[in-house]
Amino acid sequence: xxxxxxxxxxxxxxxxxxxxxxxxxxxxxxxxxxxxxxxxxxxxxxxxxxxxxxxxxxxxxxxxxxxxxxxxxxxxxxxxxxxxxxxxxxxxxxxxxxxxxxxxxxxxxxxxxxxxxxxxxxxxxxxxxxxxxxxxxxxxxxxxxxxxxxxxxxxxxxxxxxxxxxxxxxxxxxxxxxxxxxxxxxxxxxxxxxxxxxxxxxxxxxxxxxxxxxxxxxxxxxxxxxxxxxxxxxxxxxxxxxxxxxxxxxxxxxxxxxxxxxxxxxxxxxxxxxxxxxxxxx
Numbered sequence: 296x297x298x299x300x301x302x303x304x305x306x307x308x309x310x311x312x313x314x315x316x317x318x319x320x321x322x323x324x325x326x327x328x329x330x331x332x333x334x335x336x337x338x339x340x341x342x343x344x345x346x347x348x349x350x351x352x353x354x355x356x357x358x359x360x361x362x363x364x365x366x367x368x369x370x371x372x373x374x375x376x377x378x379x380x381x382x383x384x385x386x387x388x389x390x391x392x393x394x395x396x397x398x399x400x401x402x403x404x405x406x407x408x409x410x411x412x413x414x415x416x417x418x419x420x421x422x423x424x425x426x427x428x429x430x431x432x433x434x435x436x437x438x439x440x441x442x443x444x445x446x447x448x449x450x451x452x453x454x455x456x457x458x459x460x461x462x463x464x465x466x467x468x469x470x471x472x473x474x475x476x477x478x479x480x481x482x483x484x485x486x487x488x489x490x491x492x493x494x495x496x497x498x499x500x501x502x503x504x505x506x507x508x509x510x511x512x513x514x515x516x517x518x519x520x521x522x523x524x525x526x527x528x529x530x531x532x533x534x535x536x537x538x539x540x541x542x543x544x545x546x547x548x549x550x551x552x553x554x555x556x557x558x559x560x561x562x563x564x565x566x567x568x569x570x571x572x573x574x575x576x577x
Contacts, residue, residue, distance in 0.1 A: 319398075319447065319449070320434075320445050320446060320447035320448055320449060321396060321397025321398055321399055321445070321446045321447060322397065322443055322444070322445045323335045323336070323396060323397055323443065323444045323445075323446070324442060324443060324444075325438075325439070325442045325443060325444055326345060328420070330417070330420070330489050330557075331439065331489055331556075331557040331558045331560075331561055332347050332348075332349070332417070332486060332487055332488070332489060332557045333347065333348045333437050333439060333444055333486055333557065334346065334347050334348075334421060335348060335396065335444050337394050337395060337396045338394075338395040338396075339365060339391070339393055339394050339395070340365065340393060342364075344361065344422040344423065345420075345421040345422050346421060346422060346423045346424065346425050347417055347421050347423070347424045347425070347486075347487055348425055348426075348427070348429075348435075348437065348444060348486060348487075349424045349425065349426060349485070349486055349487025350426070350427055350437070350468060350469055350484050350485060350486040350487065350567070351426075351467075351468045351483060351484070351485040351486070351487055351488070352424070352426045352466075352467060352468070352487070353426060353428070353466040353467035353468070354405045354406060354407065354426060354428075354467075355391070355404060355405065355406035355407070355423055355424055355425040355426055355429065356386075356406060356407050356408065356409065356418070356423065356424045357389070357391070357406045357407075357408055357409075357418075357422060357423035357424075358408070358409060358414045358418040358421075358422050358423060359408055359409060359412050359413075359414055360414060360422065361422045361423055362389060362408050365391075367389040367390075367391070368389070369387050369388065369389060370388045370389060370390055371387075371388050372385055372386065372387055372388065373385075373386055373388055373407070374386075375407060375410075384410055385410065386407035386408065386410050387407060387408050387410075388405065388406070388407055389405075389406050389407070389408065390403060390404065390405060390406075391404040391405075391406050391423075392404070394429070396430070396446060397446060399430075399446065399447075401429055401430060401431065404425065404429050406423065406425075417487075424487055426467055427467065427469075427567060427569060428467055428569070430446050430569075431569075432569045432570040433446050433447050433448075433569070434446075434447055434448035434452070434453070434456065434566060434567065434568050434569065435566070435567045435569065436448075436452075436564060436565065436566040436567075437486055437560065437564070437565045437566075437567075438564040438565075439557065439560055439561045439563075439564075440561065440562065440563070440564060441564065445566075448566070448568075452566065452575075455575055456566060456568045456571070456573050456575050457571075457573070459566075459568070459573045459574055459575040460535055460536065460573065460574060461571070461572050461573050461574075462484075462535075462567075462572055462573070462574045463481070463572070464572055465483065468483050468484065468485070469483075469484045469567060469572075469574060470482065470483055470484070471484065471534055471535040471574065472534075472535065473532070473533065473534045473553060473555075474531075474532075474533045474534075475494070475498070475502065475528075475530050475531075475532055475533075475544075475553075476501070476502050476503060476528070476529075476530025476531065477501065477530075478498060478501045478502065478530075480494075480498070480552070480553055481552055481553070482534055482552070482553040482554065482555050483550075483552060483553070483554045483555065484555050484560075484565070484574075485554050485555060485556050485557075486556075486557045486560060486565075487557070488554060488556030488557060488558075489514075489556060489557060489558060490514060490523070490545055490547075490554070490556035490557075490558055490559075491542070491543070491544075491545060491555075491556055491558040491559040492532065492539070492544055492545065492553065492554070492555050492556070492559045493523070493544070493545035493546065493547035493550075493553065493554045493556065494544055494545070494546065494547070494553045495546075495547065495548050495550070495551060495552070495553070496508075496546050496548050498553075499526065499546070502528045502530050502544075503528055503529040503530050504526055504527070504528050505526075505527040505528060505529060506526065506527060507526070508524040508525065508526040508546050509524060509525055509526070510522060510523075510524050511523055511524060511525045511545075514547070521547070521548075521549045523545055523546070523547060524545070524546040525543045525544065525545050525546070526543065526544055526546060527543050527544070528541065528544055534555060534576070535574060535576050537563065537576045539559060539562060539563070540559075540562055563576050563577060564576070564577045
């Protein structure tokens with residue numbers, strides 16, 4: 296199983312992207328892919344590029360191909376980490392302007408380039424990985440079942456969001472409360488990960504485990520590779536009060552907290568109200 300988590304936390308203040316929305320919501324079709332991650336097409340300077348929408352990072356990352364194609368000029372360097380509490384990695388920063396998604400244009404998008412310069416992992420298939428903040432404070436709906444990405448919200452959706460639960464913002468990553476059997480824990484929503492629900496092994500002793508964990512493959516962040524094991528549990532999974540399918544839990548000790556990847560997001564539609572930190576899961 297080829298899985299990946301692409302999280303980037305930059306050690307500097309990150310502002311919101313500058314948006315020029317055209318009023319009504321923009322609905323984009325998600326592009327066909329072997330990966331469950333939401334991949335969409337956007338236009339820059341008249342040419343179309345492919346991007347992953349990743350809810351986990353505070354800033355984006357683009358391929359060296361895109362840096363060269365757009366002649367992006369460096370803004371400086373920063374320390375980056377993938378939330379695994381391993382040593383930081385030095386990355387070069389750029390500003391992406393004029394990204395058109397639907398009828399709207401977005402500017403001042405903070406991105407870094409693959410520090411290896413090899414466009415490894417997801418950057419071998421797409422031109423960049425962009426965070427929620429790409430779209431300023433507009434509402435964002437990731438509809439993996441319906442294969443759509445919607446930027447903005449109409450009045451009906453806004454009224455539903457006003458009654459929806461809030462989420463915590465951890466460096467741009469939405470964090471919700473999860474109940475896994477009798478265990479309560481925070482969980483990161485990470486649409487840039489190809490994995491399902493993963494938890495640290497320290498939680499296993501509190502769950503009703505069926506059998507023993509089995510090695511299922513390796514996963515990687517943009518900076519490191521690690522082993523992944525899977526185990527079946529009989530416990531119910533509820534995130535933000537909503538039930539999720541339990542087809543097996545992944546064991547991932549590189550991160551200290553549970554992580555909900557895009558494979559586990561295939562069963563629901565997620566709408567993020569970035570301004571008010573509210574989330575609607577349908």
